[in-house]
Amino acid sequence: MRAVLSLALVTLLACPALASEEGASMLESFLVRTLNFAVFFAILFFFLRKPIKKALAGRRENIRQELEALQAEKENAARLKAEAEELLGKAETESQRLLMEYRQQAEIERSRILKEAAQQIERMHEQAQLTIEREMNLAYAKLKKELALAAMGKAEEILRVQVTAQDQERLNKEFIANLPRTLG
Amino acid sequence: MTNYIIAKRYARALLETGLESGQETLYGQQLGMIYDNFQQVPEIMQIFTNPAISRQERKDLWRNLLDRMNPDKIVRNFLLLLLDRKRLLYFDHIINYYNELLDEHQGIKRASVRSVEELDASAVKELTSRLEAMVGKKIILEVKGDPSLIGGMVAQIGDLVLDGSLKNELARLKDSLTRGD
Known part of the structure; x- marks a missing residue:
């Protein structure tokens, strides 16, 4: 069938050439050419209708699919954008919350440090007072001891010179007289 | 030991x-x-x-x-x-x-006494008598001179020390002064 149609097509194509060669009239030539065109068109339509239709359908399907894909991507992008915006919103809230929390903690820490510093100062002050008192007491005790030692040394010197034999005898008698009557 | x-x-x-x-x-x-x-x-x-x-x-x-x-x-x-x-x-x-x-066993206690100057016999006798009355036993007394006492005397019977010396009085006074009594 296709071979017959191809032969007819070739023949038709040759008709205008034959018509011009034989010197036909303009009208005939026009008609022949029109017929030729119609036949040619019909043949072309016959042969190309399905492939073109198929190609166009495929093309349309491709475009539809591309459109659907693009739509899906658009929707996905919109979803992602919404998610991103939501995340950004959450991040903003979280950052605000964290900032607030950090500020509160910093304030608490600052108060604690200040309190501890005040306590430390108080302790150091008390310690310094105690140290001063202790040193003063030690110095006082040392001075007192030195004075006592000096006084006793002097007293011993005086006694060694001034205690007479009579004094010794009196001291001995007093000692003997004051001995306890019994033990215990 | x-x-x-x-x-x-x-x-x-x-x-x-x-x-x-x-x-x-x-x-x-x-x-x-x-x-x-x-x-x-x-x-x-x-x-x-x-x-x-x-x-x-x-x-x-x-x-x-x-x-x-x-x-x-x-x-x-x-x-x-x-x-x-x-x-x-x-x-x-x-x-x-x-x-x-x-x-x-013999009921004897040995005692020693130190004084600045040597004690005369009557003082030794009286001291011995008082110590014997105190401990309720016969006392054998050893008498020694000790000028470091300054004045008075120190008697010792075993672990018991009776210190009536001026040296001891001064030491007590010094102790009292340094302690702040």
Whole structure:
């Protein structure tokens, strides 16, 4: 069938050439050419209708699919954008919350440090007072001891010179007289 | 401490022997005399503890020395036993403890008194009498001079010290002043 149609097509194509060669009239030539065109068109339509239709359908399907894909991507992008915006919103809230929390903690820490510093100062002050008192007491005790030692040394010197034999005898008698009557 | 335990054991054994024979005072006197003689020649003790000298030589030498001093037979045997048992090192502890035991048995207390100047006889007599009344036993008093006391006297009976010296008064006063009383 296709071979017959191809032969007819070739023949038709040759008709205008034959018509011009034989010197036909303009009208005939026009008609022949029109017929030729119609036949040619019909043949072309016959042969190309399905492939073109198929190609166009495929093309349309491709475009539809591309459109659907693009739509899906658009929707996905919109979803992602919404998610991103939501995340950004959450991040903003979280950052605000964290900032607030950090500020509160910093304030608490600052108060604690200040309190501890005040306590430390108080302790150091008390310690310094105690140290001063202790040193003063030690110095006082040392001075007192030195004075006592000096006084006793002097007293011993005086006694060694001034205690007479009579004094010794009196001291001995007093000692003997004051001995306890019994033990215990 | 071990020395005292050993010395007490030997001293008690000799005293019990002496009490049985009624010679306890004599034993104490003879032990004291022999010990005093040794004290005058301290090298003698080194001879008896020197391992370079044989045991027999030491024993012979010890026997010769005792023969010259001629103590009672019991005392002699006791001292030979000390050498045999290597207890001669504790001779001084043994004598001291023997005297303590003997004094205790005889109701005697030994006391010492120190004073700046020597006490006259009447003071010693009065002091002895007061101390005897105080402890309820006969007192054998040893009197010593001690100028460091400044004034007054110090009596000691065993562990009991009665300090009536000016030195002690000054020390107490000094202690009181330094303590802030």
